[in-house]
Amino acid sequence: MAARDVDYSLYLVTDSTPAILGDRDIAWAVEEAIKGGVGCVQLRDKTSDTAQLVAIGRRLRNVTLRYGVPLLINDRVDVALAVGCEGVHIGQDDMELSTARHLLGPRAIIGVTVSTVAQALRACEGGADYLGIGTVYATPTKTNTKDIIGTAGVRNILQEVAHAGHTVRTVCIGGINESNVARVLFQSAAPSKSLDGVALVSAIMAAPDPEAAAHKLLHLVKRPPHFGWPTAESPPWPVDALQIVALAADTITAIHKTTPLSHNMTNLVVQNFAANLALAVGASPIMSSYGQEAADLCKLGGSLVINMGTVTPDGLANYLEALRAYNQAGRPVVFDPVGAGATAVRRAAVKTIMAGGYLDVIKGNEGEILTVFGDEKLQQRGVDSSSTLNTEQKAELVQKLAAREKTVVIMTGPTDFISDGQRTFSLENGHRYLGEVTGTGCVLGTAISAAVAVGSEDKIVAAIAAMLHFEIAAEVAASRSDVRGPGTFVAAFLDELYNIRQATVGGDLAWLQGAK
Ligand code: 3NM
Ligand code: MG
Known part of the structure; x- marks a missing residue:
């Protein structure tokens, strides 16, 4: 031969x-x-x-x-x-x-x-x-x-x-x-x-x-892979931010109509908030950290959030089992490397998870994304983001990590950056109250999971829809006269997520004019 x-x-x-x-x-x-x-x-x-x-x-x-x-x-x-x-x-x-x-x-x-x-x-x-x-x-x-x-x-x-x-x-x-x-x-x-x-x-x-x-x-x-990624064979995917904003309503409506499962393996602090957030955006939450359940749950057409906010040896094995199940079923996985740089255990966990499967979306703050990228020198002080990079460096980091992993990477902060390695966008929406309440970053992962579960094959479109929905709802809630601080903000935020969804499904897209 x-x-x-x-x-x-x-x-x-x-x-x-x-x-x-x-x-x-x-x-x-x-x-x-x-x-x-x-x-x-x-x-x-x-x-x-x-x-x-x-x-x-x-x-x-x-x-x-x-x-x-x-x-x-x-x-x-x-x-x-x-x-x-x-x-x-x-x-x-x-x-x-x-x-x-x-x-x-x-x-x-x-x-x-x-x-x-x-x-x-x-x-x-x-x-x-x-x-x-x-x-x-x-x-x-x-x-x-x-x-x-x-x-x-x-x-x-x-x-x-x-x-x-x-x-x-x-x-x-x-x-x-x-x-x-x-x-x-x-x-x-x-x-x-x-x-x-x-x-x-x-x-x-x-x-x-x-x-x-x-x-x-x-x-x-x-078999052709299920992972969405711009290639020569892909349909022409939008490169213009305005076009992508205009598509947000489709994702929000699709969540409303199909009620996708959002399977959260998340930390102890945010379980309730994440489940309520999933309901507010129209998804069906299940909070299950038991890896063996993923074999059944992954078949229900939803997506998985792996949020390593409460990482334990057992937890890590469960994440990996669930990740394998969702990868095999061809269903999307959102990874939130909470506090990734804070301890040696978490840095090791990030490496194990990254090697353990394909992550369709990786979302974190600056320190977390730096750790995922592999910045050994950066010792993140905790889960709070402490800014070190300028705007160009942030955009470059997100783009490079996305290109390296062939995935969508989101870096949250006062300005959010999102890239799939080829297209990189920044978003200016949000409100400082989001930083005054615990778990808002984590529950954004849940919102994104609902969007990528139903959204277009072009995951950046789905993820941006979820981010706009989330951050504009925060702005609307914070401006309400009955909101006097972070506590009342949480309730109003869930209300406005729900209200924006209902308005969108009813064809009223006025809220989208606030997209920045
Ligand atoms: N060569 P498995 S790794 C034979 O890196 C061999 O060059 C390697 O075994 C190399 O498929 C390897 O069971 C073993 O992981 C691969
Ligand atoms: Mg040899």
Whole structure:
């Protein structure tokens, strides 16, 4: 089989250790996986002797030949030659690419592990047929990996490889499984180069039914992602702030008509306020922090808010379980990294959540967004925002984080900034009373969740609708003569959210003229 004909969509790397393969036969597992749709197999075995390796290689070769799937050997050019298979996969510490090529010849398939742009470019210049880019996520399967690069690292490599004009094929590896494969492919794609597929070990080799696991994974690799993002194929999405404001009424009306579920995993302080806010904007709230419930709740057409205001070890595991469920169901998730920078525990929690799934919207104050972006130096003093950046820097931070994560990022403050990486807007609405009442930022997350649950595929349109509704309601409430301070403000705020919704549904959009 010629190197260019290989289908890398689902690339199986074997592992014979009992923890993964159990007492099952490796050739059986590989055959099942191929029946399920694996298009390329790598024999990776770091413990067997050479004679054993050659024997295993020959048995796998019998299987792969029957299905017309290439077999590569990890690291061992001698074993590949003895087995007579299609090629090898070499790591940075293995034999040099040029030597392997010399020994195996021009028709052999040679893949190289890369974790940096420099390694990738060197492998391309040396004639690698494909790159195995990783480690994407920390994985128990290979704990001595040097670099965890995330999807942003993969995208950076793809971008530079394409920029240098290389047409090398690419897969990524490390911690890829059913729950993250779709969003890994989505988030790692650079504008001019996407991955050809994913390489995985445990998601197939450790599965009770490798055929079924491969079948499901291949479906997820081939299925277009549900995540909304401006691409060449997207419908023409508005770039003008006035157009986006004009669309706000559609989102508010859609919430009213469909009453989407807003599933909140939120902190102890704001449960009641968030539930009332969901009702005021026309959504149906459920406050459930028990991750296992998400498997059912995610099927109800709503969205999830993960607000880590009360983070605990159990809570974190519950967030991750719910995040996986919503990602798999293709339903949106809003992440509110409350107090993200305040403690080491919270900084670690942010990293775990960011790695644990795709977040459709990330909303926080300046300190929180800085922490999510990865500003190690910034020690946020608490959950209160303390301003350090100027307007241009804020807009740039929000834009960069959104582009890196391929998501919508909102930074709240006297001026709010919102970006999807391509379009960045600022909003001037709101009232200082919002800063005098606890939990207003948290419940904005709830309002946004309702909007992205029903709103257009263009999530920035939905999120801006929710923000305008929220902040203009605050202005109207604060100006009421019966409001004399933060206490009376809360009640009036819920009233005005409700009133604006009713007016909008009735076709009265006068309130939108206050949009700034
Ligand atoms: N190579 P799993 S990570 C074999 O980063 C291998 O180069 C890696 O296993 C690299 O799919 C890895 O079970 C193990 O996470 C991947
Ligand atoms: Mg190696």
